[in-house]
Amino acid sequence: MTTSAMLILDILMVLSLLSLAAAALATSDARRSVILFMAFGLVLALAWARLQAPDVALAEAAIGAGLSGALLLAAVREQPRPALPDDTKTVHHRDHSSPKLLLEWTVTLLCIVVAGVLAWALAQAFDRAPQDTLAQAVNENLATSGVSNPVTAVLLNFRAYDTLLELAVLLTAVLGIFALGPARPGYRAAGPVFGGLVHWLVPVLILTAAYLLWVGAHAPGGAFQAGATLAAAGVVLRLAGQRTVGLPQGRTLYLVVAAGVGMFLVVGLSLLLLGRPFLGYPPAWAGGLILLIETAAMLAIAATLVLAFLGGRPQPPRTNVTGGKPLATLISTLSPRSRQGLSGADAPGAEPHKHFSEDNSQC
Amino acid sequence: MIEIMSSLLIVSGLGFYLAGSIGLLRLPDLYSRLHALTKADNLGLGLLTGGLALYTQDLLIALKLVLIWLAVLAASAASAHLIAQHARRRETQS
Numbered sequence: 001m002t003t004s005a006m007l008i009l010d011i012l013m014v015l016s017l018l019s020l021a022a023a024a025l026a027t028s029d030a031r032r033s034v035i036l037f038m039a040f041g042l043v044l045a046l047a048w049a050r051l052q053a054p055d056v057a058l059a060e061a062a063i064g065a066g067l068s069g070a071l072l073l074a075a076v077r078e079q080p081r082p083a084l085p086d087d088t089k090t091v092h093h094r095d096h097s098s099p100k101l102l103l104e105w106t107v108t109l110l111c112i113v114v115a116g117v118l119a120w121a122l123a124q125a126f127d128r129a130p131q132d133t134l135a136q137a138v139n140e141n142l143a144t145s146g147v148s149n150p151v152t153a154v155l156l157n158f159r160a161y162d163t164l165l166e167l168a169v170l171l172t173a174v175l176g177i178f179a180l181g182p183a184r185p186g187y188r189a190a191g192p193v194f195g196g197l198v199h200w201l202v203p204v205l206i207l208t209a210a211y212l213l214w215v216g217a218h219a220p221g222g223a224f225q226a227g228a229t230l231a232a233a234g235v236v237l238r239l240a241g242q243r244t245v246g247l248p249q250g251r252t253l254y255l256v257v258a259a260g261v262g263m264f265l266v267v268g269l270s271l272l273l274l275g276r277p278f279l280g281y282p283p284a285w286a287g288g289l290i291l292l293i294e295t296a297a298m299l300a301i302a303a304t305l306v307l308a309f310l311g312g313r314p315q316p317p318r319t320n321v322t323g324g325k326p327l328a329t330l331i332s333t334l335s336p337r338s339r340q341g342l343s344g345a346d347a348p349g350a351e352p353h354k355h356f357s358e359d360n361s362q363c
Numbered sequence: 364m365i366e367i368m369s370s371l372l373i374v375s376g377l378g379f380y381l382a383g384s385i386g387l388l389r390l391p392d393l394y395s396r397l398h399a400l401t402k403a404d405n406l407g408l409g410l411l412t413g414g415l416a417l418y419t420q421d422l423l424i425a426l427k428l429v430l431i432w433l434a435v436l437a438a439s440a441a442s443a444h445l446i447a448q449h450a451r452r453r454e455t456q457s
């Protein structure tokens with residue numbers, strides 16, 4: 001395609017990004033704001049793809065638009081709806097007390113400062129000669145990294161420390177989620193149409209996650225995208241009223257949540273014992289070690305994101321299901337017995353669903 | 364020849380998208396808007412992916428495009444059903 005045609009596409013994309021962002025900020029209805037934010041995330045993913053950053057595009061679509069949107073919608077659902085869902089009324093009823101105004105202005109000012117710093121950093125990057133950039137250094141050392149996708153090489157090898165600390169942040173978030181107490185009961189069991197979709201979609205999501213994890217070694221993908229996809233399966237199960245949402249029970253859940261940091265530490269400390277630097281993989285083993293860490297990280301990321309969507313400790317299932325691996329638990333939803341549980345009001349123990357006044361189609 | 368066919372498919376797909384979008388904006392109530400959006404856009408996407416699959420002349424990419432179409436078909440059918448069901452329940456409650 002000619003460059004001018006692509007320029008028109010780019011301008012349209014930037015304009016729709018800006019207008020979606022403005023619309024998401026301007027609307028006073030929280031639910032509408034969240035939906036506009038999700039649309040913004042999807043267009044942003046397109047923009048990343050257009051900037052030839054498919055890894056970021058995948059992460060933005062899966063985490064930025066998909067899971068953040070689901071989290072925000074769940075948060076909106078927890079809030080009581082205003083008595084009058086009339087836009088003009090809610091604007092007038094908005095709280096304009098001084099502490100809130102002060103907070104709004106502080107946040108705005110901080111955002112402007114951050115945007116300024118980012119713009120400055122970007123301008124600095126443009127001034128650099130291409131041979132001085134980090135990309136050059138990465139490409140020169142790619143052969144020793146064990147993978148051929150430069151993004152995975154940076155995340156899991158050259159800057160593995162950063163990723164270890166990111167996973168530690170996620171682990172801290174899980175501690176916060178557990179501190180919130182038991183999760184709310186959840187949604188009523190899905191009807192035949194949604195139940196049928198879930199029945200079909202969850203295995204596909206698991207397969208896609210495994211594919212993204214595997215392909216991350218040489219093409220866009222990796223633990224974060226795969227974890228987000230796996231978490232999407234959990235979110236879908238939660239919306240369909242499945243009680244365990246594919247998470248393992250009891251101690252196994254703790255193991256899975258800590259798996260990312262744990263595997264990083266096990267690999268790093270073992271390498272220290274062997275006389276190598278911490279997380280300094282020997283080139284011959286690097287590929288296998290990266291896959292090992294990424295698999296553990298994917299499970300931990302998925303479990304963390306699903307727990308965030310639950311907003312509390314998962315409740316034990318009513319039946320005596322013992323713990324298992326998360327994949328096994330997810331796959332066990334394929335069994336005919338749990339299909340019955342997914343697909344309707346005739347499921348045994350439908351009685352607690354009376355409490356779930358909210359409709360699963362709200363999200 | 365293949366290029367002409369794929370362009371024809373893509374352009375007709377875009378026509379369905381346009382019709383669906385106009386329907387979303389102009390039709391009077393939720394049910395007819397849903398009807399316009401899901402039906403027209405699903406067919407539009409099918410024509411679009413068909414055209415692109417022809418254009419790439421790569422079996423693997425064509426297969427992926429068809430998979431995308433099937434996934435969107437299932438998702439949009441189910442979500443249209445959920446939205447309509449929710450609206451219907453609200454109507455009968457109030």
